[in-house]
Amino acid sequence: MTRTRKPGMSRRATLAMMGAGAATFAMPWVARAQAKTIKIGMPTILSGRVAQLGTSSRNAVMLEIEKVNAAGGLAGRTIEMVIRDSKGQPQEAARVARELVNTDGCEILIDAEASSGAFAVHEVARDLGVLCLHTNSETSALTADPKQHIPNAFRTARQGVHDSIVGGSYAAAIAKAKGLKKWATCSPDYAYGRDTTGEYVTYLKRFAPDIEIISESWPKLFQPDYTEVVTKILQAKPQALYSCLWGGDLTSYIDQANIYALFSQMEVFAVNMADYTALTVVKNLPKGIHSGNRYIKTYPATPENAAWGDAYKAKYNEYPTNWSWENATAIMLLAEASKKANSADGKKIAEALRGLKIKSPFGADGTVTMRAEDQTLVGYAIGWGTTIPQEPYVPQVQAGDWKTIFELEAEWKKSKGYT
């Protein structure tokens, strides 16, 4: 004889369900965390000559997200990154950003684009109202120009004008000491190259008014051959050269200028030299190139910065880049803002981000601040020094003074009609 079961739930199943229900009501955040993750979309450049921008941005983001998720995520919601390749094309960056929000359901954007793409993603953020953190664009206008301002977009990258104020005053002191009056410039022919060079020259002349620019070269972005540019500079016979070439363009330029002995004929100031992307790739790094700090684990010379650089190296078998620290800072700020707001909601996080000061391995005084007035990062370590061909590459960095940066930046904004 077989037993037949009565329809309905067994006593055991009913008890289990009641138990689960009780646990859910007792700990609502557990239920939400299990039920829903929070997606963060990230358009970036993962292919082409500047793929390193995207890969090192992604690496840094993933490194920090592991820590945030281990600590409970954003207000209890586990972060899931959705990272897409924009191929460095602004229209593709905008399309990808829109798709990340509308189709993939991303609630926050980390815009890890270069300057051209950043402005395109900014317009998407303006249109959709989604919280957006720009992490790589250093073109000053992105946050300095009030016309660009939207309450839901922030920037955690350096800013060209900050670099130029510190670089200009550093170079002017050397120019005065060594009598370097004739200068040449050689920078890539696009928004970042033109803007940053213009700002640098402005501050160089402000601190050393008798300086004269006798030659300008504007090679196109990703130009393979710089021979004609190198020989043009040699013909002009300047005493000093400024360049904001970066990445593969900078290393090509150095390799080609090296065999013309250009570096022994003039003082060279290359703002983007002191980054592992260039320092470790150039095989015959000339001694004594002046550079702004980008990312080096020895500046700021703190155990926190060294530990962060080593942790990144241990995980990815290469040193971080300038883009890495900028992206890591975005996640650190998001996590702290979410904690402060006790929410993962974009609007509440944005509210908490304004004026937020956090501890940071990359801070000039161990902290960085998301300045409320223009929603851009300030207080990061910024300085200039000279290179040597081996570790620590820039043994002594002269720190920029943020008080001076703030004063001159305010003047600059006024002169631009930004205030």
Place this chain on the structure above:
Amino acid sequence: MDLDALTGCLASSACLVTQTTSGFIIGMLLFLVAVGLTLIFGVLKVVNFSHGAFYMFGAYFAMTAYQLSGSFALAMLCGAAGTAILGLIFERVFMSRVYGADVLMQLLVCYAFVLIFDDVVRMIWGPEFKSMGMPAAFQVAPLFIAGGVVPPYYLLLIGVALAAAMILGLGLARTRIGKVIRAAAHNPGMVSALGINTGLIYGGVFALGGMLAGLAGALAAPVRSLTPGMGFSVLIESFIVTVIGGMGSILGALIGAILIGMIRSFGSLGFPLFTEGLMYLFMVIVLVSRPTGLFGKEVA
């Protein structure tokens, strides 16, 4: 426009030497790529749009060989030989199937391989740019000739490219194999009827073209950053050289490359914001006055 700088340079022997050498360096690298392109077109009648990839592979092969052996000569050899083998395989397996096909089909196949080759490089060597570094033998002070600056490495580069041009020119004009290649370019049916394996000739010519582009990449590796996709910009300039010189003409490729090199070198002084434009403008002028290029022949 800075005509003062240009006229000042033309009046100075030091500047003339430096800028002329600079023009030759740019031109000779372009020549090595363009001559392969023009040779393949002349014999196989295929516009090999994937040709820049061989330049890229040559650079990567040379860098790897140099990192493993420390020998610059071996690096150059690997760059050239590696791309010759790659060219042969590519021609036999893929390109030989689209001979006689519509030009659009050939272009699409070649473009597909441009993307495939870029991804292959990305998978093997990674997406980041690389640098081979200048061999110790050439890390020396530049030469000063009549006050002009000339790096010794660039003299080697110019010498190798000129030697390649001479060997190629004489080989095609004077040797039996050269005559067979020229005959195959002119009348492949007749060559085949004479019992000569045209498939072998086509494969050999493609391998030779690939080898020359690979040699250019290997020679460029110590002074240019290596990155997936690096062949594309060289390809465009090589096309300009080929079109100016005349499709299929080796002498045309040489003269066209030198002219483009000089335009870039002296143009950067006189027309710093229009150097690229100057190159295209020159191409337009040549094509308007001689639609087949400077040394091209009318197609019957």
